[in-house]
Amino acid sequence: MNMEMQNTIAKAVSFSGIALHTGVRVHLTMKPAPVDTGIVFRRTDMPGNPEVRAHAAYVVDVRRATTIAAPSKAFVVTVEHIMASLHAANVDNVYVEMDSAEPPIADGSAGPYFRLIREAGIQEQDAPARYWTTDKPLYYENRGTTLVVLPAEVFKISCTVEFGETALGTQFFSLEVTPESFERELGPCRTFAAYRDLAQLIAAGLAKGGSLDNAVVMHEGAIISNEGLRFPNEMVRHKMMDMVGDLYLTGKRVRAHVIAIKPGHPSNVETVKRMLASENGAK
Numbered sequence: 001m002n003m004e005m006q007n008t009i010a011k012a013v014s015f016s017g018i019a020l021h022t023g024v025r026v027h028l029t030m031k032p033a034p035v036d037t038g039i040v041f042r043r044t045d046m047p048g049n050p051e052v053r054a055h056a057a058y059v060v061d062v063r064r065a066t067t068i069a070a071p072s073k074a075f076v077v078t079v080e081h082i083m084a085s086l087h088a089a090n091v092d093n094v095y096v097e098m099d100s101a102e103p104p105i106a107d108g109s110a111g112p113y114f115r116l117i118r119e120a121g122i123q124e125q126d127a128p129a130r131y132w133t134t135d136k137p138l139y140y141e142n143r144g145t146t147l148v149v150l151p152a153e154v155f156k157i158s159c160t161v162e163f164g165e166t167a168l169g170t171q172f173f174s175l176e177v178t179p180e181s182f183e184r185e186l187g188p189c190r191t192f193a194a195y196r197d198l199a200q201l202i203a204a205g206l207a208k209g210g211s212l213d214n215a216v217v218m219h220e221g222a223i224i225s226n227e228g229l230r231f232p233n234e235m236v237r238h239k240m241m242d243m244v245g246d247l248y249l250t251g252k253r254v255r256a257h258v259i260a261i262k263p264g265h266p267s268n269v270e271t272v273k274r275m276l277a278s279e280n281g282a283k
């Protein structure tokens, strides 16, 4: 593996919008951070601006999105699209300041965050990048979900999802994740929800900021969306984008081939915990 250096962003960049679950308007700023900081969220709306490090050790809820919390009780929710963009762009160190618990959902994809990072520019730093690698396969299975992590020199995801007896059927996609491939193939793919789950989400006080501007709704194989689908298999691609984000909770750039059948946040985070537990010290 060639030796790459850690990266931060070259300048601070900001973004505002509505959060998906809380529905509040939130202002987000990404700022450069020193070597070995990792990805650190800061709640600027709370006294003392408490920090929450994006690491599997701090994940507290994975039911609908990935939520992380600090010992200070500060928490941030739905961080996976930002994490995916940072992972794909090879940004190791950054402060993400938000004046609310949840980042803007934007158009439901990672595209706006990836563009924000591009706008900031990448700043190389004076320390080698850290990689999660493995020399043996790792395996997770639970209730129809399977994840296999295989040794590889590159970061690759192969994913299958299925929507039963509907027109959406079974979707498969496989991709080596690079900044370029992520921007083109995964970044634009939006959040989706099944129509039958919406009432449940709303009853639970979630999806308050949800609309057809930031999510694709599926109903018996039909698509309810303001602009149709961006790819015929946009759903499996979005799952892969979420996975790029959740796997960054290792705190390192992942170099492995992840094969996933029907993944979700719980299985992603459980797999990350196993990846950290199995670490062999290889760099």
Ligand SMILES: [Zn+2]
Pocket: 080, 081, 191, 238, 242
């Ligand atoms: Zn997502």
